[in-house]
Amino acid sequence: MPHLPSRTWIRALVGIAVALGTFEATRRYRQLASAPALSDTSRALGIDGHHVQAGPWRLFTRSVGAADAPVVVLVHGLVISSRYMEPLARALADNGYRVLAPDLPGYGESATGTPRRVLSVEQLADVLDLWLSACAIDKATFIGNSYGCQILTALAVRHPQRVERLVLQGPTFDPAARSLLPQLWRAVRNGRRERQRSSAAIGRIDYAKAGVWRVLGSIRHLLHYRIEDHLAAIEAPCLVVQGSRDPVAPPHWGEAVAARLPKGRLRLVEGATHTMNYVHPHSFAQLIDDFLREGRDASEVVR
């Protein structure tokens, strides 16, 4: 056996370790990126999935609930897809709703055609408008979580005729943390609070499907769109659902959002964190149902 200097051995071992680590990370990344659209859990929940051709976009859409029931649309947050909306979709279906939840272009199962193309908040809102036409839906009630609230704000401003009612849960982003690091730190704190019912495993799948470039581009769009500049233009009745333990969109920010909405109302949920659609879907569905029933009752009175 040739005698090699100890430094050479160390370099060789480090090289092997890095190569093995890279190989394992790549293998894991590919495994996550190729996860099927619907899992066994999805099917057990009665969730269906189909593609909808909306203009140039082919959007994967989850659906559950009776076909003739009132429609609600769930809009997902940053980089993640409608996969993490499944528990809320199921809970809303149990409350008598037809639930549709599209993966917006670039996220989950909906490709953009080019991996580097990342749509802005306004562009995503316009895609939602196309998707509604493709689904033959004139007007609907929308529920957004986190970044989904920014997209829904843009939809309500650019296409007001599409929006019956809005539910914004954990709207991003609080201007008190207007840069990347504070936002990341808040997300970490939220992850700790949600660790017992964490959506992190689902998040890893969607982040792997989106890819690093899209993650960075999406964050850039999130930080660029200032929701507070647009809220006053929303005409539809809007419920802001605020978790008392949400560090990403903290209670003072939820209050500010509700105050800026012409027809806004705040509902503080004691104990809730940022990803209420995944962690507390039944409680969330119950208060969505209360809000939507109120709307239906009011319209009956008018008639």
Next chain:
Amino acid sequence: MSQPPQGIARFDSAAGMVQALALALRGRPYTSPSESPLLDSLMPAINRLPCKLREQVYAFGGMTEGIGPSQVARVDVEAIAEWMAGLYPQRRYPAAFIGSSNGALMHLAAAMGVPWLPQTFLCPVRALGNDPDDARRALEQGLPIVHALLGADARIAVHHMHDPNQDRLMLQHMAYYRLKYRRLPLAYREFLLRSLAPGATLYVSACNRQWPVTRTSSRSVFQFGATGGASESEYFEGSPRVRQYLSRYGIARPRWDPPPADDMAPEAEWGFDPALLDDLQELAEARQWRLIRIDHAEPESLSALTADTYADWYAEQGEPSRRLLVDSFLLSDPLTTLRLRAIPYWSLFGVEPSARLLEQYLQRHPGFDEIDMLLFSHGTEGVGLAPIERWQQLLGWARVEGRLVGVDPSRYPRDFATFTRFAEDLARLGPRWDLPEPMSIAFFEEALQRHGANAEVALSRLQDGRG
């Protein structure tokens, strides 16, 4: 079982019972209150230590369950509720219990195959150099902790509990704060919403035991003493037994001098705080659940009733039982009880009032062939503790054989290895049967109506369900 968040003691009634029941619903026996294989493996060695050293190891071991004073403001009662609810298997249940801790109730829930959510849990906080017998100082030193806990979450009440009679060892290094949910934590709400269908039943376990307290705020009280071997007046006014006890432990005072009580409050560990009812009623109404309150005067009011209900249930299935399994505090295994087709009888503590209640039960039901008995050791020969001979005498009621299970009589009440040995010895008992079909809700309620009147237990319907 998963690791609990900081701020809840596992080695306590609520945490022990919720784990035992959750394991039973998962088809597994409850074998380790500590859930620590390392601690469990050390128990036999600890048990061989000299008496004083053993007490100190027990006290320091308990201290590891406590949090530091600086962590109190960050106690996350929502995460604790999530941990407790998350112990149960995720499925639809025909019913659920919520409210007061009760060992007998765990057997009823296990028979029905349904969960129970505790209203109260213990949050121990490290307090090195405590004097267990100086209650006034304990109250004063505890006030900043109480206020930090109150600030941590507006939905809880804080019962600072100080019992130098039964918790002497632990109080040397810790202070006990029992936290009661006055509002339904979101994790409980979520659990109930996903687990109960419309028309299901939510039972409220409401122990009406009160205790004289010193009120420290609208949501906090200081409780000196606790349900067990000594009476309330003995804690507050002293007695020859208290004098002897203090003298036995070398304490230079004839009686305790606690701060005067100015109010009555639900007993810290077992009592039900009715403030929780508002949320339960609103939720039951919205989801069309039946809401039924089970009032019981004392924790042990349910003990004989549960034993009678089990006897009726086994007999109805054509398998009458002549075997009694006596639990002690948190030493209990609902699953093994069912597999042995044993009738469960839950004793609060190893104290004389509990022994007397068991004796009364045995006088009414003298026909057991076998009696197996668990016996919790808390390390203190406190006022009212029944000696081992008293328990052995009660085993004499068995017509064929009476046994202590997992108990070393020569070391009781410092027999700390019993916390692991009880499960090892229970595992050796036989014969074993398959699990019976779950007890129906109708059977359960009829049995409670039938046996409740004699036991100061009453059912009241707070909300009708669907149909």
